[in-house]
Amino acid sequence: MRENEKAARLKRMMDMKESGLTLEAIGKEFGITKQAVSSQLKKGIDIHKSRRCLYCGKPFVPRSTIREWCSPDHKRKWQTRERRQLRFFSNIDFNPDENGCLNWIGYKHPNGYGGMNGGYAHRLAWRIFRGEIPQGLCVLHHCDNPSCVNPAHLWLGTKGDNARDRNGKGRGKAYGGVGENCPQAKLCKKDVIRIKQMLKSGISRSSIGKSYGVGYGTIYNISVGKSWSHIKEGDGSGKE
Numbered sequence: 545m546r547e548n549e550k551a552a553r554l555k556r557m558m559d560m561k562e563s564g565l566t567l568e569a570i571g572k573e574f575g576i577t578k579q580a581v582s583s584q585l586k587k588g589i590d591i592h593k594s595r596r597c598l599y600c601g602k603p604f605v606p607r608s609t610i611r612e613w614c615s616p617d618h619k620r621k622w623q624t625r626e627r628r629q630l631r632f633f634s635n636i637d638f639n640p641d642e643n644g645c646l647n648w649i650g651y652k653h654p655n656g657y658g659g660m661n662g663g664y665a666h667r668l669a670w671r672i673f674r675g676e677i678p679q680g681l682c683v684l685h686h687c688d689n690p691s692c693v694n695p696a697h698l699w700l701g702t703k704g705d706n707a708r709d710r711n712g713k714g715r716g717k718a719y720g721g722v723g724e725n726c727p728q729a730k731l732c733k734k735d736v737i738r739i740k741q742m743l744k745s746g747i748s749r750s751s752i753g754k755s756y757g758v759g760y761g762t763i764y765n766i767s768v769g770k771s772w773s774h775i776k777e778g779d780g781s782g783k784e
């Protein structure tokens with residue numbers, strides 16, 4: 545307890561120094577001289593420098609009970625994150641398939657998307673490899689493979705595209721709130737044939753995307769043969 549108090553005091557002093565207060569002002573606050581503040585801060589900086597929190601990376605004054613994290617909260621968060629990442633990586637087949645997809649071999653939602661901790665694996669992949677998902681954006685697949693968690697195959701699209709697609713086609717209603725998990729817009733073979741015809745006739749990718757409620761990337765991939773390359777625009781004659 546005594547040690548914790550000392551550490552907390554030191555931490556407060558360092559915070560005050562960092563926020564631009566003079567040694568005199570800090571001394572006044574603690575009822576000590578500015579020389580005393582200076583020597584305590586010097587001592588503090590030595591400890592301060594030696595430790596960085598494993599979770600937030602910020603220097604901190606170690607306490608007797610927690611030595612690797614700046615606070616019990618960051619200890620818990622770090623452990624949760626570690627466990628989650630371990631589980632995430634153990635659920636991936638790291639042998640890429642013929643499209644370069646890294647497939648999720650863990651639990652799959654009924655719509656084919658990998659799932660973990662009640663969320664979507666591809667969204668988790670984005671957060672682990674790329675960072676936070678900006679509010680309002682969805683993680684979509686270039687490769688049209690819902691179980692793929694290869695970060696290179698993922699891109700951020702807007703919620704609007706997904707919502708339009710869901711409302712227009714009645715897909716994905718069973719999964720999560722609107723826009724929350726953003727099941728990827730899925731086109732059927734018929735759609736793709738029609739899209740290829742539209743592309744051939746010179747209609748812009750973005751307006752085709754809009755009319756099908758999918759992102760530009762999806763149409764782009766079809767147009768350059770990155771996805772649905774096995775479908776020809778003349779395939780529409782009956783057989784599905």
Ligand SMILES: [Zn+2]
Nearest residue numbers: 597600614618
């Ligand atoms: Zn921390």
Ligand SMILES: [Zn+2]
Nearest residue numbers: 645687692697
């Ligand atoms: Zn993929």
